[in-house]
Amino acid sequence: MPQAKYDYSNTALSAAALALTSDLLRHHNPSLAEVVHNALANIKEAPPGRRTGIRVTQPPLNAALISSLEAETVGQVLAALTDLGNRALEDHEDPEQLKLVHRLLEDWVSLADWLLRCTDNRPSAFH
Numbered sequence: 691m692p693q694a695k696y697d698y699s700n701t702a703l704s705a706a707a708l709a710l711t712s713d714l715l716r717h718h719n720p721s722l723a724e725v726v727h728n729a730l731a732n733i734k735e736a737p738p739g740r741r742t743g744i745r746v747t748q749p750p751l752n753a754a755l756i757s758s759l760e761a762e763t764v765g766q767v768l769a770a771l772t773d774l775g776n777r778a779l780e781d782h783e784d785p786e787q788l789k790l791v792h793r794l795l796e797d798w799v800s801l802a803d804w805l806l807r808c809t810d811n812r813p814s815a816f817h
Contacts, residue, residue: 703755705730707797710790711767719770726767729758756805764802771795 708730715723733754775791777783 703797703801705733707794708755711771711794711798714774714791714794715767715770718774722763722766722770725759725763729755732758755801761802761805764798764805768795768798768802771798 708726712723712727712730715726771791771794775788775795778788778791
């Protein structure tokens with residue numbers, strides 16, 4: 691089996707990010723918040739982090755998460771968080787709230803990037 695050309699271990703979306711996303715979306719998009727909440731509940735146990743030198747890398751939750759969430763849902767979460775960020779900017783909301791939305795957006799973008807790179811590494815049936 692060929693080795694993946696990317697190291698995905700540091701791009702896992704954390705359980706805390708999932709919980710925060712669900713909480714933030716609860717009032718603006720309850721059905722999407724429930725999907726994220728259910729995905730978090732479906733992750734039984736995170737695999738242990740790998741030890742690399744003196745660092746322990748973040749456990750790769752992405753594979754378990756994607757088995758509960760579809761790629762389209764990842765896009766919907768990105769759109770919903772972007773909308774929340776835009777509203778926060780327009781309404782001049784608390785800068786801490788805006789930072790939180792920004793950090794969550796970065797986490798979900800990393801998940802989307804991970805998903806795309808995994809797709810890029812699959813063998814093509816059209817060779």
